[in-house]
Amino acid sequence: xxxxxxxxxxxxxxxxxxxxxxxxxxxxxxxxxxxxxxxxxxxxxxxxxxxxxxxxxxxxxxxxxxxxxxxxxxxxxxxxxxxxxxxxxxxxxxxxxxxxxxxxxxxxxxxxxxxxxxxxxxxxxxxxxxxxxxxxxxxxxxxxxxxxxxxxxxxxxxxxxxxxxxxxxxxxxxxxxxxxxxxxxxxxxxxxxxxxxxxxxxxxxxxxxxxxxxxxxxxxxxxxxxxxxxxxxxxxxxxxxxxxxxxxxxxxxxxxxxxxxxxxxxxxxxxxxxxxxxxxxxxxxxxxxxxxxxx
Amino acid sequence: xxxxxxxxxxxxxxxxxxxxxxxxxxxxxxxxxxxxxxxxxxxxxxxxxxxxxxxxxxxxxxxxxxxxxxxxxxxxxxxxxxxxxxxxxxxxxxxxxxxxxxxxxxxxxx
Numbered sequence: 001x002x003x004x005x006x007x008x009x010x011x012x013x014x015x016x017x018x019x020x021x022x023x024x025x026x027x028x029x030x031x032x033x034x035x036x037x038x039x040x041x042x043x044x045x046x047x048x049x050x051x052x053x054x055x056x057x058x059x060x061x062x063x064x065x066x067x068x069x070x071x072x073x074x075x076x077x078x079x080x081x082x083x084x085x086x087x088x089x090x091x092x093x094x095x096x097x098x099x100x101x102x103x104x105x106x107x108x109x110x111x112x113x114x115x116x117x118x119x120x121x122x123x124x125x126x127x128x129x130x131x132x133x134x135x136x137x138x139x140x141x142x143x144x145x146x147x148x149x150x151x152x153x154x155x156x157x158x159x160x161x162x163x164x165x166x167x168x169x170x171x172x173x174x175x176x177x178x179x180x181x182x183x184x185x186x187x188x189x190x191x192x193x194x195x196x197x198x199x200x201x202x203x204x205x206x207x208x209x210x211x212x213x214x215x216x217x218x219x220x221x222x223x224x225x226x227x228x229x230x231x232x233x234x235x236x237x238x239x240x241x242x243x244x245x246x247x248x249x250x251x252x253x254x255x256x257x258x259x260x261x262x263x264x265x266x267x268x269x270x271x272x273x274x275x276x277x278x279x280x281x282x283x284x285x286x287x288x289x290x291x292x293x294x295x
Numbered sequence: 296x297x298x299x300x301x302x303x304x305x306x307x308x309x310x311x312x313x314x315x316x317x318x319x320x321x322x323x324x325x326x327x328x329x330x331x332x333x334x335x336x337x338x339x340x341x342x343x344x345x346x347x348x349x350x351x352x353x354x355x356x357x358x359x360x361x362x363x364x365x366x367x368x369x370x371x372x373x374x375x376x377x378x379x380x381x382x383x384x385x386x387x388x389x390x391x392x393x394x395x396x397x398x399x400x401x402x403x404x405x
Contacts, residue, residue: 146331158312158316159316160316160317163309163312163313163316168306169305173312189329192331193331196331232328234327236323237324239331240331240332241327241328241329241330241331242329242331243327243328243329262308262309263301263302263305266301266305266307266308267296267304269304275304275306275307276307278304278307278308278311279308279310279314280311281311282310282311283311283312283314283315283318284311284315284323286311286312286314286315286316287315287318288323288326288327289323291312291315
């Protein structure tokens with residue numbers, strides 16, 4: 001870098017310029033765009049603050065950082081959204097990812113948060129996913145839920161001693177932050193699992209000697225047809241799971257999550273649920289560690 | 296749902312909560328649902344998480360990830376055509392080592 005001067009504002013201006021240059025979307029061929037935002041050539045802009053050396057021009061040196069940023073964040077989305085990628089196909093997924101990351105660049109210390117706004121972006125800008133926008137948004141939500149299940153915090157589970165302290169009807173419990181409840185219109189859980197299994201088989205096949213015999217079965221997983229479902233995405237002993245729920249169970253859990261009392265939550269189950277069903281559900285949810293104290 | 300039914304159902308929920316809080320958790324995994332992946336090595340405890348922890352700084356904080364080989368590759372650009380230009384770009388910023396792209400005065404740290 002060329003010296004920025006000793007004043008903090010010069011350093012800040014240099015950092016902002018470098019930041020803008022790195023985050024700028026790549027041109028076709030994965031190269032740095034040849035024009036800067038003010039109409040100058042990218043070469044001129046790069047030479048204004050980057051030194052050339054005997055092997056690389058200023059622009060080539062800057063391009064290393066620009067490309068690296070994009071390769072890295074695209075790689076993260078590629079890894080985190082295998083279902084969405086399969087539903088859209090690689091080219092459309094790539095276009096969606098570039099559009100999304102241009103609008104919502106990485107702003108967190110962790111790349112884990114990169115996809116946090118993807119579902120909202122898909123709903124706001126359906127042109128990237130049409131005519132499969134509803135499915136794409138659900139897949140984005142479902143796959144984001146896996147990121148949450150993977151590393152969101154776990155709070156202390158509720159204990160028998162704590163339960164004994166409060167009147168049953170008034171007790172307010174909470175769901176673990178890593179548990180996401182989803183009401184979906186496509187069987188996204190089965191679809192994403194099928195895609196992952198297909199991808200794993202592909203990897204095995206491509207590593208095997210007879211890779212030319214990879215069957216058509218491995219090439220495509222059919223997009224799911226609409227079918228309503230209620231899911232919890234969660235983890236047990238550091239392993240991720242998708243659990244299908246009865247609609248009444250989903251409503252009760254959602255009410256607990258939203259801060260209702262236990263009595264209010266069970267009332268959400270409706271008239272059809274039996275006491276035995278409710279006892280069984282709550283026993284399992286507690287065993288799974290989903291139920292915790294409300295802060 | 297009338298009041299007496301609601302009380303019965305609430306009591307059933309409390310009974311479930313008590314039973315679950317006293318039960319051995321090991322058996323719960325059997326009813327946890329469908330595992331996200333078949334391969335148990337691809338889970339949080341092994342740092343591979345959902346589909347690998349590439350680019351996931353968050354995995355650094357996981358006990359299972361410390362020093363795990365799969366945490367490498369944060370700078371990995373494989374699959375993105377990053378190697379086309381022949382600049383050994385697959386190793387991310389470190390690819391400029393030896394090329395003069397990152398002179399010793401401004402060698403990137405991450």
